[in-house]
Amino acid sequence: MRVVVIGAGNTAAVLGRLIKDAGHEIIQVFSRELFNAEDLAEQLKCRAVNDWEKISHDGQLYLVALSDRVVADLDKYWSTKQGMVVHTAGGLSKHVLKGVAKNYGVLYPLQSLRKEKAVYEAIPLLIDGNTEDDLAFIADFAGFISTTVRQADDAYRMHLHVAAVFVNNFTNHLYTLAEQYCVNTGVSFNLLKPLIVETAERILEFEPSMVQTGPAIRGDVSTMEKHLELLQEYPPLFDFYRLFSKSLQASLKPAFQL
Ligand SMILES: NC(=O)c1ccc[n+]([C@@H]2O[C@H](COP(=O)([O-])OP(=O)(O)OC[C@H]3O[C@@H](n4cnc5c(N)ncnc54)[C@H](OP(=O)(O)O)[C@@H]3O)[C@@H](O)[C@H]2O)c1
Numbered sequence: 518m519r520v521v522v523i524g525a526g527n528t529a530a531v532l533g534r535l536i537k538d539a540g541h542e543i544i545q546v547f548s549r550e551l552f553n554a555e556d557l558a559e560q561l562k563c564r565a566v567n568d569w570e571k572i573s574h575d576g577q578l579y580l581v582a583l584s585d586r587v588v589a590d591l592d593k594y595w596s597t598k599q600g601m602v603v604h605t606a607g608g609l610s611k612h613v614l615k616g617v618a619k620n621y622g623v624l625y626p627l628q629s630l631r632k633e634k635a636v637y638e639a640i641p642l643l644i645d646g647n648t649e650d651d652l653a654f655i656a657d658f659a660g661f662i663s664t665t666v667r668q669a670d671d672a673y674r675m676h677l678h679v680a681a682v683f684v685n686n687f688t689n690h691l692y693t694l695a696e697q698y699c700v701n702t703g704v705s706f707n708l709l710k711p712l713i714v715e716t717a718e719r720i721l722e723f724e725p726s727m728v729q730t731g732p733a734i735r736g737d738v739s740t741m742e743k744h745l746e747l748l749q750e751y752p753p754l755f756d757f758y759r760l761f762s763k764s765l766q767a768s769l770k771p772a773f774q775l
Pocket of ligand 1 (some may be wrong): 524525526527528529548549550553581582583584585587588605606607608625626627628629630631
């Protein structure tokens with residue numbers, strides 16, 4: 518299939534490489550910065566453009582991997598009379614592409630993507646189409662680049678996107694705050710890495726609630742008080758500690774609660 522990649526960021530690069538590796542022909546990369554378009558085009562062995570007007574009319578599939586706010590307004594910049602147009606956003610309706618093309622849908626990779634990372638293990642793809650035919654077309658295409666392809670309408674995708682923010686973005690923010698705390702208190706964040714990996718790996722086998730540990734779930738009030746004492750000078754961590762402990766204790770007896 519002839520594919521045009523619109524965007525040259527993380528998602529464009531990772532999906533572009535997977536599409537090429539699957540044997541499709543990428544004919545063009547568009548980016549508003551020619552330098553960025555050329556960089557990705559060189560990897561994908563295709564032409565680079567930085568002008569909306571110069572986007573090829575010859576594509577069979579247009580992969581739109583631009584910032585969400587640009588995708589939401591895409592019809593102000595570009596539209597096409599032929600070909601299938603898909604965006605890659607978890608948090609945008611498929612219908613934002615209504616004014617962009619007749620045939621459109623979504624190809625949302627449920628993974629945190631960085632263009633510097635060369636290889637990704639199977640990336641789940643959540644797909645949707647404007648019509649049954651559009652969906653079938655996108656499903657066929659998605660099957661070439663992932664073994665985990667699932668139809669997900671706007672609501673399903675949005676719910677997963679919310680859950681993804683918790684398991685990915687917020688978790689990483691907690692790592693960041695904990696690392697800063699380690700630096701400030703002179704202890705090694707590196708020593709925590711096996712613990713981070715162990716906890717993440719456990720939920721591959723068990724339900725998260727079955728493997729919850731820590732002072733709050735044990736009702737260890739005296740330890741929690743000592744921790745909070747140490748966190749007085751770290752307002753975000755102090756607040757998160759109280760909030761998470763309260764949430765964890767919600768199922769415990771009142772006597773254990775802070
Ligand atoms: N990264 C992920 O982990 C991930 C995962 C799943 C889905 N997605 C979705 O994939 C899409 C792209 O995300 P990303 O993470 O790949 O973003 P990214 O790396 O920041 O790349 C964004 C792209 O949008 C372009 N862009 C930004 N503002 C623009 C404007 N005003 N006009 C034209 N182009 C503009 C950028 O062009 P320049 O090169 O000129 O800056 C760049 O090519 C989003 O819809 C996102 O929700 C991302």
